[in-house]
Amino acid sequence: MIQKIGIIGGTGMMGRMFQSAWEAQGKEVRVTGSKDLDKEKALVMESELVILSVPIDKTAEVVRRISPWLTSGHLLSDFTSVKSPVVPVMAKTEAQVIACHPMFGQVQSLKGHNVILMPLDGGGKFLHQYKRLYEDLGLKVTVLADWTKHDESMSVIQGLMHFIHIVFSRTLAKRQVDLETVLQICSPVYQANFAFACRILMRDPHLYTRILMDNPQNLSVLSDFLAEAQGHLKLIDKGDEKTFENHFLETREFLGDLGEVFSAQSDYLVEKLKEYPPAPEK
Amino acid sequence: MIQKIGIIGGTGMMGRMFQSAWEAQGKEVRVTGSKDLDKEKALVMESELVILSVPIDKTAEVVRRISPWLTSGHLLSDFTSVKSPVVPVMAKTEAQVIACHPMFGQVQSLKGHNVILMPLDGGGKFLHQYKRLYEDLGLKVTVLADWTKHDESMSVIQGLMHFIHIVFSRTLAKRQVDLETVLQICSPVYQANFAFACRILMRDPHLYTRILMDNPQNLSVLSDFLAEAQGHLKLIDKGDEKTFENHFLETREFLGDLGEVFSAQSDYLVEKLKEYPPAPEK
Numbered sequence: 384m385i386q387k388i389g390i391i392g393g394t395g396m397m398g399r400m401f402q403s404a405w406e407a408q409g410k411e412v413r414v415t416g417s418k419d420l421d422k423e424k425a426l427v428m429e430s431e432l433v434i435l436s437v438p439i440d441k442t443a444e445v446v447r448r449i450s451p452w453l454t455s456g457h458l459l460s461d462f463t464s465v466k467s468p469v470v471p472v473m474a475k476t477e478a479q480v481i482a483c484h485p486m487f488g489q490v491q492s493l494k495g496h497n498v499i500l501m502p503l504d505g506g507g508k509f510l511h512q513y514k515r516l517y518e519d520l521g522l523k524v525t526v527l528a529d530w531t532k533h534d535e536s537m538s539v540i541q542g543l544m545h546f547i548h549i550v551f552s553r554t555l556a557k558r559q560v561d562l563e564t565v566l567q568i569c570s571p572v573y574q575a576n577f578a579f580a581c582r583i584l585m586r587d588p589h590l591y592t593r594i595l596m597d598n599p600q601n602l603s604v605l606s607d608f609l610a611e612a613q614g615h616l617k618l619i620d621k622g623d624e625k626t627f628e629n630h631f632l633e634t635r636e637f638l639g640d641l642g643e644v645f646s647a648q649s650d651y652l653v654e655k656l657k658e659y660p661p662a663p664e665k
Numbered sequence: 666m667i668q669k670i671g672i673i674g675g676t677g678m679m680g681r682m683f684q685s686a687w688e689a690q691g692k693e694v695r696v697t698g699s700k701d702l703d704k705e706k707a708l709v710m711e712s713e714l715v716i717l718s719v720p721i722d723k724t725a726e727v728v729r730r731i732s733p734w735l736t737s738g739h740l741l742s743d744f745t746s747v748k749s750p751v752v753p754v755m756a757k758t759e760a761q762v763i764a765c766h767p768m769f770g771q772v773q774s775l776k777g778h779n780v781i782l783m784p785l786d787g788g789g790k791f792l793h794q795y796k797r798l799y800e801d802l803g804l805k806v807t808v809l810a811d812w813t814k815h816d817e818s819m820s821v822i823q824g825l826m827h828f829i830h831i832v833f834s835r836t837l838a839k840r841q842v843d844l845e846t847v848l849q850i851c852s853p854v855y856q857a858n859f860a861f862a863c864r865i866l867m868r869d870p871h872l873y874t875r876i877l878m879d880n881p882q883n884l885s886v887l888s889d890f891l892a893e894a895q896g897h898l899k900l901i902d903k904g905d906e907k908t909f910e911n912h913f914l915e916t917r918e919f920l921g922d923l924g925e926v927f928s929a930q931s932d933y934l935v936e937k938l939k940e941y942p943p944a945p946e947k
Contacts, residue, residue: 486850486852487852487853490935491932491936494939495939496852496853497850497851497852525849525850527850532846536843536846536847536850536851539837539840539842539847540847540850540851540852540855541852541855543833544833544854544855544858546897547829547833549897549912549913549916550890550894550897551825551826551829551890552916553893553912553916554821554825554886554889554890554893555821555919556915556916556919556920557893558886558889559919560818560821561818562921562923564814564818565818565821565822566923567807568768568779568807568809568818569768569779569822570768570778570779570822570823571769571778572861572864573823574927574930575857575861575934576826576858576861577927578927578931578934579854579931579934580927581920581923581924581925581927581928581930581931582931582932584913584916584917584920585917585920585924585925585928588909588910588913588917589906589910591913592906593906595901595909596901596904596909601901602901604840605894606898607839608833608836608894609891609894609895611832611835611836611839612828612832612887612890613891615828615831616828616884616887616888616891619877619883619884620884624871624874624875624878627870627877627878628870628871628874630831630835631831631866631870631873631874632870633838634831634834634835634838635866635867637834637837637838638834638838638844638863638866638867639844641844641848641863642863642867643867644863645856645859645860645863645864646860646863646864646867648856648860648863648938649860649863649864650772650773650864651941651942651943652857652861652934652937652938653769653772654773655934655937656930657777657778659930659933660933661933
């Protein structure tokens with residue numbers, strides 16, 4: 384089993400989170416930050432697994448720097464949200480590569496969150512071991528054989544959703560909406576929506592900007608969203624109830640069985656939100 | 666205290682929900698549906714409070730029909746989501762008017778949900794009594810003195826948010842996104858967002874279409890949203906990181922203290938969503 388882990392960029396939020404979680408399990412974890420470039424060689428030489436936890440636009444540079452010390456006995460991985468600028472660069476090293484995307488940022492507990500692993504050439508002897516590293520922390524691991532599918536999915540997961548929340552909040556700001564009144568009288572669904580927008584807007588602007596700019600699939604997804612928005616706004620403007628309702632029903636058909644399944648999940652969220660803030664534990 | 670309540674359109678989902686809740690409290694509740702027009706006169710004559718629970722575009726017609734039987738001893742109210750096409754029509758009757766907007770649809774329990782009351786001319790002797798009717802069901806009542814503020818707020822609460830979820834889902838459908846894969850690997854925030862979209866898409870298309878078309882404020886809010894979306898897509902296309910990040914920070918500033926407060930609320934939702942489906946009660 385993997386015992387020695389090195390995290391480059393490990394002094395950031397994600398790196399620290401995993402460092403303490405793995406150390407609690409008896410692993411040897413080394414980390415370096417952007418001021419410890421002189422310690423990177425030792426980190427690579429002394430680790431079986433090297434993880435890059437650096438901004439997307441810095442990853443290629445780091446790979447080039449550590450490349451001379453990477454051998455076929457190393458597992459090389461990363462935490463970046465977009466894979467197409469990163470995986471081909473990692474693939475050029477001697478190391479076995481398994482790209483990784485933890486589907487969460489700062490969280491109260493790792494347990495139950497999603498992690499995606501994307502092995503190159505099947506991940507070799509490391510895939511099973513690397514999967515276990517995350518499973519032992521209580522994470523749910525999905526292995527995606529084709530990493531290009533990752534960026535495609537992420538363009539609708541992160542790209543579209545972040546974009547919507549950022550533009551939604553910006554629209555409230557532009558109109559100088561009276562937030563106090565709105566939040567006093569709104570429905571739980573709106574309240575949750577606002578909470579998720581705040582979750583994004585209170586975090587690292589650079590991270591969200593890069594996620595939107597670095598995934599080449601985003602432009603096409605966002606353009607589609609914009610075209611649909613324009614089309615639907617026109618229908619509202621013309622009062623074309625019939626076409627609007629037809630689109631609505633077509634979309635419902637596309638959702639299929641998932642529509643009911645996730646609608647039930649929204650009932651659960653609405654009830655849980657009414658219990659917020661939770662009663663203090665006794 | 667108000668004892669006799671008549672709900673016109675009371676055979677719909679909202680009407681039934683309130684009928685059984687008030688009957689459980691010992692109130693006399695009469696309801697009529699669209700096939701009981703002959704019973705409307707008796708309903709009005711025998712009720713102290715008459716509530717219109719009919720589609721927005723039918724409300725004016727109903728008011729005209731029951732108007733001859735309404736007296737100054739009546740309290741007239743409604744459940745519609747948009748007030749500007751409705752309140753001026755109700756105001757022309759002899760009755761005291763207090764418009765009402767329950768901020769929820771089909772829910773597992775009424776307790777803790779929001780209701781907005783908008784009294785005309787202060788609501789007279791009825792305001793206190795009417796408020797109690799809802800409070801006794803465990804609802805949170807907000808009195809909004811200026812009903813025009815209601816439609817203004819609703820254009821960002823319902824108008825903008827419904828629009829976003831409808832167009833978001835439509836974009837997934839248009840691209841024939843592989844939902845199973847996306848939902849398997851997505852983050853809790855995306856999962857919640859998808860659940861809320863399903864909540865809307867699985868419900869009455871006519872209701873959502875009318876809410877978008879009947880509030881005259883929606884066009885302006887949605888146009889602002891679209892303009893912001895276009896502007897931000899251009900920044901992504903050009904790779905203008907600096908302006909994008911500046912907008913992000915300006916928006917955060919607008920959110921002010923609410924940003925942290927609601928971001929914490931999103932942490933709670935993320936943790937709760939991980940507990941879904943909830944363990945069966947023992």
